[in-house]
Amino acid sequence: MDHYKKAIRTRILLLAVPMLFSAALGIYDVFFAGPEIKDSFIFGFQSGVATACGLLAAILVIRYRAILHDEKRLQLEFNKENDERRKAIRAKAGLPMILFTSVLMIIAGTIAAYFNAAVFIALIAAALCQLTISVVVKLVYMRRM
Amino acid sequence: MKTRIAEMRKARKMSQEELALAVGVTRQTITSIEVGKYTASLPLAFKIAHYFEMAIEDVFDFSEYTD
Numbered sequence: 001m002d003h004y005k006k007a008i009r010t011r012i013l014l015l016a017v018p019m020l021f022s023a024a025l026g027i028y029d030v031f032f033a034g035p036e037i038k039d040s041f042i043f044g045f046q047s048g049v050a051t052a053c054g055l056l057a058a059i060l061v062i063r064y065r066a067i068l069h070d071e072k073r074l075q076l077e078f079n080k081e082n083d084e085r086r087k088a089i090r091a092k093a094g095l096p097m098i099l100f101t102s103v104l105m106i107i108a109g110t111i112a113a114y115f116n117a118a119v120f121i122a123l124i125a126a127a128l129c130q131l132t133i134s135v136v137v138k139l140v141y142m143r144r145m
Numbered sequence: 146m147k148t149r150i151a152e153m154r155k156a157r158k159m160s161q162e163e164l165a166l167a168v169g170v171t172r173q174t175i176t177s178i179e180v181g182k183y184t185a186s187l188p189l190a191f192k193i194a195h196y197f198e199m200a201i202e203d204v205f206d207f208s209e210y211t212d
Contacts, residue, residue, distance in 0.1 A: 076166070078169075080171055082169065083170045086171065
């Protein structure tokens with residue numbers, strides 16, 4: 001279990017990166033961004049995604065810190081992560097590759113937004129669509145298995 | 146697949162969560178195995194049988210695969 005504790009500590013350190021990035025971007029947006037940036041089509045989306053990532057990372061850090069201080073929760077979390085049925089369900093839902101490709105599509109869409117709004121909308125819609133399908137498949141298999 | 150896990154667990158007055166914790170899976174997995182929705186992998190089946198100090202074929206019913 002010490003090995004798993006070390007892995008959790010590493011995850012907490014890695015999650016600090018999106019938290020700091022989100023905070024830095026938020027400060028830049030509020031105090032330094034000019035009107036030409038704030039008025040752009042993509043500004044709201046980027047701010048929203050950055051804030052959501054930062055908040056998600058903060059929630060995960062709080063959760064992991066709580067788990068580190070509770071041996072039973074640590075064991076339960078370890079079992080949950082290594083549970084063979086959950087792994088089988090995730091594999092059937094195409095995870096983690098669907099998540100990986102969706103994130104790449106969202107990043108590509110965000111960059112594309114500076115050149116073409118239609119490409120941005122198409123990429124974000126496709127990413128959301130495949131994430132939704134993955135979640136539905138996962139829910140179906142959670143009931144079936 | 147039919148199993149005797151629920152029967153043996155109840156005989157030992159164990160909860161599904163206690164068994165799950167002992168064999169390293171979630172409570173939901175034990176529930177699924179008990180009701181026959183999920184077939185345990187060979188390593189997990191061995192772990193469960195070993196936990197109850199029984200042979201694997203005494204815990205899991207393999208008749209549907211051998212007939």
